[in-house]
Amino acid sequence: MNNKEQSLNSKEVFKDEAVIDRVWKAAILGLLFVALFKQEAFMLVDGWSNANESHGILIPLFSMYFLYQRKDDLAVTKGNFNPLGLVILLGALFAYTFSVLYDFGSPRPIMMIFALAGLVLMVGGWPVFRLVWLPVLFLLFAVEIPSSIYDRVTTAMRGWASVVAAGVLNAIPGVECESIGVTIRGFHETASGVKEMIELNVADACSGMRLLRTFVALGVAMAYLEKRSISQRVVLLVSTIPIAIFCNIVRVLLTGLIYVFGNPKYATGIWHTLLGLVMLGLAFWLYGVIAWFMNNLFVDDEDKKADDGILVVKRADK
DSSP: OOHHHHHHHHHHHHHHHHHHHHHHHHHHHHHHHHHHSHHHHHHHHHHTTSGGGGGGGGHHHHHHHHHHHTHHHHHHOOOOOOHHHHHHHHHHHHHHHHHHHTTOOTHHHHHHHHHHHHHHHHHHHHHHHHHHHHHHHGGGGGSOOOHHHHHHHHHHHHHHHHHHHHHHHHTSTTEEEEEETTEEEEEEEOTTSOEEEEEEEOOGGGSSHHHHHHHHHHHHHHHHHSOOOHHHHHHHHHHHHHHHHHHHHHHHHHHHHHHHHSOGGGGSHHHHHHHHHHHHHHHHHHHHHHHHHHHHHOOOHHHHHHHHHHHHHHHHHO
16 A cells, blocks of 8 residues: 555545544534423424424424535534634523523523524534534524414414405405405305305414415525525525415415305315415415526526636637
8 A cells, every 4th residue: 555545544534533523522512402401392392283383393304404415514624613602602591591580481492593503603613604504593493483473473464365365256246245354254146146145264274374484494495405596595585475475365265265156164174274285386386487487587607607618618629
């Protein structure tokens, strides 16, 4: 074996030892973190049994996949101590302790995730944190929204859906209705000339909040995994919000049409849930349409440079 081969082998051994050492340190810190926030973590997982929070079980899986995508970069990135991470960690621990002492439940899971972010920044510094900031902060999508904020947002979204659905229903001959808060009231005239009352309540399940949170989380994941420019990723991410709101309005409208012109039993229960899944499919389709337009209407600077490079080579051959 020559000197060059010995040098390469020693580098591989050093790299493997460095990776093993880093894994052990991460495992120890992870166990300490879990021991400190064990109760909060169990409460967070238990909350995923709620239908409105059921998407939360997928969030840690996505975060682990993001980390797996970065495993090669993490293996060769040298970490260093960062005092800002210590400040964030101590601040999160102080806020968490304060919320426990004074029985403020909402900030606890958020402070747990910020403590994790501070810990990573403190131990790994900016070189490591730049690689893992999204997998860490992505966990915020698994946190239950405080009830005060959730009620305000869902009430507003229910009101929007009610207004739009009532407006479209009024455009149908024989139907007269109006939106009163989150309720659609009126009547429609049957083929026999009989006027039947309409009273549809846009319930919490129809607010679109569940669809909004799930689709925005998936939008972040897709924007992160796709190889696009930052501007295109931002556009795709921002588009998830109006897409989710639009799809929920379509869901409420279709529910109203089924209730008025079909069988009311198909507007509730399992059928209503299946309609929600169809709307998630519609949301993905609209997202794909936007992505297709961006692929075909915009050329990134890197692609343009690559094309210019090909032209230069062809000219040189001539």
